[in-house]
Amino acid sequence: MSEKVTKLEAEPDVLQYTNYRLFLRDYYDYKKSTSSAFSLRYFSQKAGLSSHAHLKLAIDGKRNLTKSTVTKLITGLGLEGHRAVYFENLVFFNQAKTEKEKQTFYTLLLKASPRSRLRRLDEAQFRIFKEWYHSMILEMISLKNFNPAPEWISRHLMGNLSPSQVAESLKLLQELGLIVKTAKGYRRLEPLLTTDDEVQDLMVKYYHYAGFKLAAEAISSLPPEIRDISALTFPVKRSDFPALKKHIQLMRKELLDFSAEEGEADDIIQVNIQLFPVTRGV
16 A cells, blocks of 8 residues: 555545445545554454455455455444445445446445435436437437427337326436427537446446347338348457457447438437457457
């Protein structure tokens, strides 16, 4: 542990963190700044840990914490009630290896405390990524013949969305500052969606999962003349993979040149592009 201490005005509150390693580092720095006698060894002994080396490796991101260690750290940190629950779930959220595990602990984190940073910043935004229709309704506002009535939106949007779901979505988009109600309906604002690094990856993955589901439904529900769903499978050199990804990124930007000005579009489209290996290398 470095002896360089960051001056913090108040003891860190675990509810304001989305990374338990950063919380432990800040907690250590704060205690060190208020008492020169405080050390990682002292902290480990206070928590009932057999060695401070394991804790240092965990803070540095080189080792994970076990359930037993988490329980001891909660005591050493003096965490109680919902803060203790939040810290425990935060540890296992950060250490989750599968998307299912990550989702489980993310849900528990949101329930842990209404005062947590995750709850305040990301609960509503999480829905934007997880439920496919919010982004679609947001884009529909730019249609030249757009009608703000939930019944109209429901009738013109694929996916059998009910008017009540549309109304709830419009309310959510307003709460997030993505749209504002006007005399004629709604007006789009500059996107203000922000997510912490620890949850951003999870949210983006849910967005892509929703896109895959829509594409799968389009294969059977839409006629060929208004869809283009194809696939390529071919061998590549591993050294060419970065260049291939770059090519797709440039293609996405070129496709945006077809984006119509607000009030001129007739339809909203979804373009999904996937690139992934189907072999493990030989």
